[in-house]
Amino acid sequence: MSTDTPNVFALPDVGEGLTEAEIVSWHVAVGDEVGVNDPLVDIETAKSIVELPSPFAGRVEALLVEEGQTVRVGTPIVQIGGGAPAEASEAPTTEKREVLVGYGPSVSRRRTRNRPRNGSPAPSVRVLAKPPVRKLAKDLGIDLAKVPARGDAVTRAEVEEFARMLSGAGTTAAPVTGVRRATAEAMIASVAVPQATEWVTVDVSASVELVERLRADRRFDGVKVTTTLLTARAVCLALGRTPDLHARWNDSTIEHPASVGLGIAAATERGLVVPVVREAERLSLADLGHAIDDLVATARAARIQPDQMSGGTFTLTNVGVFGVDGGTPILPPGQSGILALGRVARRPWVVDEEVVPRWVTTLAVTFDHRVADGEQASRFLADVATILEHPAMALAF
Amino acid sequence: MGLPISQTLAPDGELVAAHHFTADELRAFHRDLVLARRIDTEAFALQRHGELGLWPPMLGQEAAQIGSGRALAANDFVFPSYREHGVAWCRGVDPTLLLAIFRGTSLGGWDPAEHGFALPAIIIGAQTLHAVGYGIGLTLEGKEDAVVTYFGDGATSQGDTNEAFAWAASYNAPVVFFCQNNQYAISVPLERQTRIPIAQRAAGFGFEGIRVDGNDVLAVHQVTSEALAKARSGGGPTLIEAITYRMGAHTTSDDPSRYRDPREADEWAERDPLLRLRALLERTDPGFAEFDAQVQAEAEQLGQRLREACKALPDPDLAALFEHVYADLPPELVAQREEVRSWS
Numbered sequence: 221m222s223t224d225t226p227n228v229f230a231l232p233d234v235g236e237g238l239t240e241a242e243i244v245s246w247h248v249a250v251g252d253e254v255g256v257n258d259p260l261v262d263i264e265t266a267k268s269i270v271e272l273p274s275p276f277a278g279r280v281e282a283l284l285v286e287e288g289q290t291v292r293v294g295t296p297i298v299q300i301g302g303g304a305p306a307e308a309s310e311a312p313t314t315e316k317r318e319v320l321v322g323y324g325p326s327v328s329r330r331r332t333r334n335r336p337r338n339g340s341p342a343p344s345v346r347v348l349a350k351p352p353v354r355k356l357a358k359d360l361g362i363d364l365a366k367v368p369a370r371g372d373a374v375t376r377a378e379v380e381e382f383a384r385m386l387s388g389a390g391t392t393a394a395p396v397t398g399v400r401r402a403t404a405e406a407m408i409a410s411v412a413v414p415q416a417t418e419w420v421t422v423d424v425s426a427s428v429e430l431v432e433r434l435r436a437d438r439r440f441d442g443v444k445v446t447t448t449l450l451t452a453r454a455v456c457l458a459l460g461r462t463p464d465l466h467a468r469w470n471d472s473t474i475e476h477p478a479s480v481g482l483g484i485a486a487a488t489e490r491g492l493v494v495p496v497v498r499e500a501e502r503l504s505l506a507d508l509g510h511a512i513d514d515l516v517a518t519a520r521a522a523r524i525q526p527d528q529m530s531g532g533t534f535t536l537t538n539v540g541v542f543g544v545d546g547g548t549p550i551l552p553p554g555q556s557g558i559l560a561l562g563r564v565a566r567r568p569w570v571v572d573e574e575v576v577p578r579w580v581t582t583l584a585v586t587f588d589h590r591v592a593d594g595e596q597a598s599r600f601l602a603d604v605a606t607i608l609e610h611p612a613m614a615l616a617f
Numbered sequence: 618m619g620l621p622i623s624q625t626l627a628p629d630g631e632l633v634a635a636h637h638f639t640a641d642e643l644r645a646f647h648r649d650l651v652l653a654r655r656i657d658t659e660a661f662a663l664q665r666h667g668e669l670g671l672w673p674p675m676l677g678q679e680a681a682q683i684g685s686g687r688a689l690a691a692n693d694f695v696f697p698s699y700r701e702h703g704v705a706w707c708r709g710v711d712p713t714l715l716l717a718i719f720r721g722t723s724l725g726g727w728d729p730a731e732h733g734f735a736l737p738a739i740i741i742g743a744q745t746l747h748a749v750g751y752g753i754g755l756t757l758e759g760k761e762d763a764v765v766t767y768f769g770d771g772a773t774s775q776g777d778t779n780e781a782f783a784w785a786a787s788y789n790a791p792v793v794f795f796c797q798n799n800q801y802a803i804s805v806p807l808e809r810q811t812r813i814p815i816a817q818r819a820a821g822f823g824f825e826g827i828r829v830d831g832n833d834v835l836a837v838h839q840v841t842s843e844a845l846a847k848a849r850s851g852g853g854p855t856l857i858e859a860i861t862y863r864m865g866a867h868t869t870s871d872d873p874s875r876y877r878d879p880r881e882a883d884e885w886a887e888r889d890p891l892l893r894l895r896a897l898l899e900r901t902d903p904g905f906a907e908f909d910a911q912v913q914a915e916a917e918q919l920g921q922r923l924r925e926a927c928k929a930l931p932d933p934d935l936a937a938l939f940e941h942v943y944a945d946l947p948p949e950l951v952a953q954r955e956e957v958r959s960w961s
Contacts (some may be wrong), residue, residue, distance in 0.1 A: 232667025235870040256924070257662045268872030275666035275924075 227276040228284075228296045231263070234270045239370075239377065241265045242290040243297065252280045254532040260298060276300040292370070348373035362386075399491035409553040413469075418597055419584035422605040423569050428579045430611045434505075443509035447581070450608060451561050452508055455536055456480050456501035457617040458603035464532060465600045467556050467591040474591050483535030483552060486516045493519040494552060504541040517615045540564060546582035557587040557597070559604065583608075620816050622828045622860060625835040628888045630896025640902055647898060648912045649683040650891050653703035655916040656712045659724050659923045660702070660719070664869040667718045668927050673700045677832070677864030680890030681797045682767075683707060684837025685859070688845060689765065691733065694751055696744040696766040699737040700797075704767060708734035712919075713926040722930050725941070726905035742768055745794065749781045752790035752854075763848035765793045765841075771802025773818065774810050782822040791848035791857050793841065794819075794856040797831060799863035805875040816858035824854045831859030832890040862888070865938070935960075 231241060241263040248260055257273040262564045264270075282299040285291050347364040349357070353376050357364045360383050367374050367382045396404065427450050434445045443449075459466040459480055468475040482500035486493050495515035500508060518524050532555055540563035549558040562582035569578035583605060587597045607614050625634045657675050664672040675682065678700070686707030689695065697704055702715055710732050717723035718737065729735045738744035748766035755762050772778050773796060785792045796815055796908070800807050812819070819826030825847075829840045837859055844855035861905075862885040866873050873882075898905040939946060939954045 230667060232665065233670075234665055234667075236671060256921075257659075270872075273662045273666050359631075394872070428890070 226281055226299045226301045227278065229260070229272075229275055229296045229298045229300065231285075231291055231293050231297050232272070233293045234263070234272070235265055238265050238293060240290055240292045241270075243285045243287055244269060245287055246283055247271075248274075248280050248283075248298075250280050254278065254280060254300065273301065294370070298554060302316050328381070349375075349379075352376070353379055356380075399488075399493060403492050406553055407550055410551050412554065413551055414589045415551050415586050416589050416594065416597070417584055417586040418601055419546055419582055420595065420601055420605045421577045421580060421582045422609050423571075424564060424581050424608045425579040426611055427608045428564065440506055440509070443506050444513050445509060447564055447608070448536070449509045449512065449560060450513065450603065450611065451506065451538075451559070451583075452482060452484070452497075452536050454501070454509075454604045454607040454614070455534065455559055456482065457607060457614060458600050459534060460501060461603055461617060462600040464595050464596045465557055465592045466589060467588075468533070468554060469556075469588055469590045477533045479533075481531040481533040483532035483555065483558075484512050484516060485535060485537035486519045487541075488520050488522065490522055493524055493529065494532065494535060495519050495524055495528050496530065498531060534558070540581065546584050548584060549586045551588060553588055555588075556591050557585055557600075559601075560584040560586075581608075620826060620828045622830055622832065623836045623837065623840050624830040624833050626738045626833045626893050626897060628832070628893050630893045630900065632897065633761045634836070636839070638720055638835060638838075638858070643894070643898060643902070644905075644908055646683060646687070646838075647702070647891075647909070648677045649687065650834065650894065651912050651916050652919055653679045653683055654705050654891060655919055656706060656715075656923065657702055659871065659920045660712070661865070663716065663924065663927050669716060669869075669925060670721050671870060672719050673868045674769060674863075674865035675700050675702050677862045677885065677890070678797055678896075679703050679800055680834035681721055681795075681831035681837055681859040681861045684834040685765065685767075685795055685841040685857075688838050688841035689733070690845070691762055692760075692762040693845065694729075694735070694748075694762065694764045696748040696751070696764065698744060698767055698769065698772070699739050699743075700769075701737070701767050701859055704831070708732045712923060713930070716923065716927045717930050720927065720930055722933050724938075731754070740777075742772035742777040742781075744768065745772070745778045745781035746784070748792050748794075749785045749788070749790050752785065752792040752848075753788050755791055755907065756788065761849045763791045763845045765794060765795055765845070767795050767797065769802060769816060770796065770798040770800065770807055771805065771808050772796075773815050774802075782824075782854075784817070785854040786823040789851070789853040790802050792854045793844045793848055793852075794854060796856065796858045797802070797860050797861055799831075799861050801863055801867070801873075801877070803867045804873075806876075814855055814858060819854075819856035819939075824856065826858065828858045828860060831861030832888050832893070834890060834894055849901040861890075 244262040246261050248254055254260065254274045255277050256275065260274045262269055262270050262271050278300045280298065281301045281386070284299060285295065285297045286337055291297065350373065353374060356376060357367070357379050360379065362379060362383060364374055367378050369375070369378055372493065424447060427447050429455045430450065431445050431447060434440045463476055466477060466480065468477065479499040480501045482497040483494045484497065486495065495518065497503070497508065497511045497515065503511060515524070515528060518528070532552060534555055535552050535558040537549055537558060538561045540561050543563055546562035547560050549560040551558055560583070562579045562584070564579055566577050567580035568575045569580055571578070583601060585597055585601045625632065625636050627633050654676065660669065660672045661674050663669050682701060682703030686704040689707065695704055695708060702712065706712065706717060710727050714723065714726035717726050725736045727734070735744065735747065738747070745766045745768055748764045752764045755764065768778060782794070784790065785794070798807065798815055802810060805852060814828055816826030816828045827840050827844065829836050831837060840857055844857055847853070847855060864885060935957045936954050936955070939950055943950065
């Protein structure tokens with residue numbers, strides 16, 4: 221350790237009125253000898269990346285802020301020992317203050333350089349602030365004396381920050397990670413795709429009956445037979461009839477996938493996960509059911525692998541499980557369509573000029589309007605509806 | 618049709634035109650250029666140390682400033698913008714006083730009359746009108762002095778500057794308009810200021826426009842001397858367009874990498890005003906190496922002096938705000954001053 225007074229370099233305001241900066245990279249390490257104006261560190265401000273030259277000559281004793289940290293202007297960032305006496309004695313903001321080596325002190329002390337203290341302090345405790353800042357505080361109903369100021373005078377930013385703090389009391393924030401971030405990014409990517417939604421309300425009483433019958437069939441033992449499963453099969457059949465809708469926009473070409481990668485939107489504890497059943501159109505109803513059950517169980521157990529979520533060409537989502545009648549699904553990027561199945565509920569329905577209770581649901585399809593038009597989407601949606609209304613029609617596909 | 622660009626010293630240090638400078642004068646230019654650059658780079662570093670609030674660097678424009686500044690006579694008067702640190706050096710203004718302005722501890726600091734160098738104008742182009750007014754005053758008083766005003770390419774789009782051109786022309790004022798065309802008005806490139814060479818605009822107002830290689834200290838000195846001589850002898854105004862390049866940022870708050878291609882800066886670095894005079898002297902002046910060592914040592918001392926002087930600059934008394942406008946302070950300002958005193 222040098223016995224000379226150490227020089228501490230406090231983060232300067234390198235712009236006009238900047239309040240903080242990130243320490244991007246140190247050019248020096250503890251033990252290095254530096255000269256005045258040798259490059260010390262790169263910092264990133266709101267405006268730019270700036271290289272700070274050393275104000276002192278001597279040995280680097282401590283780097284007080286780690287790379288990647290953002291600190292306020294005035295925070296000591298480096299300690300350099302054994303400077304020239306003249307500089308050491310006049311170094312700014314080197315008032316004896318506790319500095320934990322390896323850590324940046326949390327808040328800088330008020331600067332005292334510009335505070336001539338002639339005579340006794342003013343009798344009335346008047347907070348210093350520029351007139352527009354005073355007006356702002358008055359307009360916002362804020363007592364300037366209560367605003368924590370970092371400098372001699374309260375600034376506009378500090379008043380605004382204080383106002384936000386008051387109004388936002390109780391608000392919490394959580395970092396965006398994992399599934400939430402992936403979903404958000406997929407949805408943002410989807411915004412670039414021109415997409416349209418159509419829907420149809422359909423009597424699915426026959427499908428509900430079929431579900432009951434299949435549940436009793438031992439070939440479907442262990443398979444969760446639901447209207448969702450029937451809808452999945454209906455989607456595969458309908459896509460085979462409307463290949464124009466089963467397509468991927470590729471800027472100069474439109475690709476038609478060889479088989480259906482059927483995405484199944486599953487709500488899990490971690491958020492929305494969409495595993496994909498490969499070659500779904502080749503599977504029998506029972507095998508499709510097994511595949512969906514396995515993937516959803518894996519997803520719910522948070523053991524799904526990325527490749528089990530890739531290769532989707534069309535997605536099925538069941539919003540009905542949440543008790544809602546329908547929605548406008550948003551295209552997963554890279555897929556040509558997504559079908560939403562609403563709640564299957566008892567509704568009044570007109571049959572042979574009589575209003576009778578039936579099992580009714582609403583189907584909605586959103587499609588990529590670059591690869592197909594309302595014509596193809598309508599045909600597809602009508603096909604799915606027809607199969608669910610009259611399951612025997614599947615024989616005709 | 619296009620105006621020629623005067624040049625004496627090419628970027629590689631070759632002389633492309635005859636000149637009349639002695640060996641000592643060439644050395645003096647070299648010393649001025651080195652020290653002016655040191656003032657500028659030291660001040661820039663002081664801002665990064667947190668000692669100055671702001672600094673507008675003149676890196677790359679040293680030859681334009683030293684060449685023209687050294688062409689001035691003692692009685693001539695300069696109305697600068699805020700980047701004329703090299704001209705201030707030529708006029709004997711202590712660089713510490715420039716630091717005080719940008720440290721925020723002073724609103725001026727020198728007597729403009731003593732140095733023939735006005736306080737920096739921050740308002741773009743305003744100083745051109747001040748110069749013309751001063752020039753008309755010289756004519757009315759029958760004095761055979763000249764006035765120079767400095768401004769940039771951006772200022773040529775200001776109303777003030779164009780009004781100054783019109784007034785100077787109509788009164789045949791002894792004004793040299795010295796435009797340092799450094800290619801950028803902060804981030805706005807020259808092609809957004811003008812479709813013709815800036816110097817060519819003078820013809821429309823009815824006076825002479827001259828283009829000069831602003832990184833050639835010898836040519837700049839030559840054309841400025843001629844324009845000043847013309848002004849002193851009743852020949853009226855001249856617009857000098859010194860073509861140069863702001864090698865650094867507009868100010869310490871600016872990041873030119875956001876709007877400039879780095880290759881452009883590399884090209885201009887080859888035209889560095891200090892390098893070409895150095896090349897000439899190394900080739901033609903046998904004792905240059907020794908002289909240069911002295912100059913570099915002097916620059917080191919200057920840098921250290923500025924660092925120490927900057928930190929030793931006294932904080933101003935708030936009441937000093939009231940000192941320099943009125944000879945006799947009106948009662949309401951006296952009251953304000955007393956309030957300020959009791960407040961601080």
